[in-house]
Amino acid sequence: MRWVALAVLGAGLLAVPAVAGRYELSVLILVFQFVLMGQAWNVMMGYAGQLSLGHALYVGLGAYVPALLWLHLGVSPLIGVFAGMAAAMLAAGVIGWLGLRFGIEGVYFALLTIAFAEIARVAFDHLAITGGAGGLFLPVTPEGRASWWMLDGGPVFFYYLTLGLAAGATGVVAWLARSRFGFLWRAVRDDPVAAEALGVNLFRARMQAILVSAAMASVAGVVVAFYYRNLFPGQVFDMSRSLELILAPIIGGLGTVMGPVVGAALLTPAGEALAALVQELGLDAPGVKAVAYGLLLIAVIWVRPSGIWPWLAKRLGVS
Amino acid sequence: MTAGLLLGVVVQGVMTGLVYGLMALGLSVIFGVIRVVNFAHGEFAVLAMYAAWVAFTQWGVDPIVAALPISAGCFVLGFGLQRWLVSPFVGRAEHEQFILLAGVAMVLVNLLLMGFGPDARPVNLPYALDSYEIGPVILDKARLVAAAVAFGLTGGVIGFFRFTRTGTAIRACADNLLGAAVVGLDVKQLYALTFGIGLACVGAAGAMLVTISDASPVLAHGFTLQGFIIVIIGGLGSLAGALLGGVLIGVCEALAGFLWQPSMKSLFSFLLLVAVLALRPQGLLGKRP
Structure with a gap:
């Protein structure tokens, strides 16, 4: 039953570009990006219980490193993505090491992650090689000569790319959740003292989750860089980015495989529809979408702190 | 670069830091007693800035004077927020x-x-350019008054917690929640009071911040972060620590802006934070838990 539902969903998603227009595709691409980033955050917070509010750092490094390699050395982003991943994991390793070795936990740890994202923002603002605050622009290849190995293509190409990445990330999380890692992470999250007494190495388990999460987030960065083709430190590393990407997993359901998917699928189109509606009504109100997200966040944490998916799954009988 | 110039920058940093300190004090009080992270702290500071801007442009009220009613309004807001939401x-x-x-x-x-709207809203005080000259140091009048009021209010809050019955009761809740409930303290009421006091601090500080910076929504995140950095550097639960942390961050930013680039000043606060978290996580004046 479950597999049939997944197969139908998959076939439906593959067929979408045949019927959807540019706008619908752009919204779905956004949904898939949020699934990918949400799954990354889900690994660290949902499974391992480490609150990070600075994931924009990993996405940003994953965006800047491949973009710079491509611009200056002509390296394909398909190779550059691994360099971006390495940079993100290095940063995550430093933050994780600081946090875990010095016993910086909970809110303090979250603040540490914000601090590093902010340091990166200010540093990138002043680095000449990244274009500084003026931004980094990736030139578009003329029509017809666009090539997939340079991650250059139209909306349909990016639709399938982000769909594949979102599905892949969800698959990875589904596998991790059932693997030894998943059990160790949940044990460490739910009761670190008991886990340690049973011989779990807390440092190693948490560090693994942090590194996996950063690596996954950095992949989303490549899409950010090569889909939008411009990068500004003030946007890429901004705290609102870090907050934006945690909405889907929280609203969908932390520590569940489908939570980030459900959250992103509900939230992003709803936000876009609201923004479109406001524009239709002729109101010039740039904050409406965010106010709605904020109210939704408050409502969900009041009514269903464990998210929508666990409740929905029970209703549908698929838990 | 003369020593006098440098001294002037440091004094300016101290004055700004005192206002920051009052803002962070609110955060410290809430965090220290209720153990809830007020992640909307900077947003309330900006709310108070806009209130001061409205008061000034509509009725010509000086922000330093407006700080009092704005602070009272924030107290009510905080009391209600804790009671009904948090x-x-x-x-x-x-x-x-x-x-x-x-x-x-x-x-x-x-x-x-x-x-x-997204545009910054300036408050153009009639005495914005007035200043006092003491030896080689030049003091802005607006900033000096704001700093003095902030220092006084910080002292008042510390005094309230140290010397009054209600303040002592709130400290009891922070030290031993169960014990406080056992001896019959109305913890819910005291928590609401605490949140109110916390927001009153940020309300007063925010209203006075318009003498230093234009009101704009983009400031909010930065204020929240800055408040946290100050509290952690000064030491969680230490009210004097918030004051010390505020002054340190104020001086640090003023010096960084003067010696290097103004746009890089936040870098130094964050580096200071990382250093404190790693070397002395309880903060400069905090006690080890």
């Missing part, structure tokens, strides 16, 4: 509290954005 989240998982207040922050700052 109270059920006390003692819940940290990330749930955080998400609740991040939601409040999002709503608040975007309502301000919708109401006042």
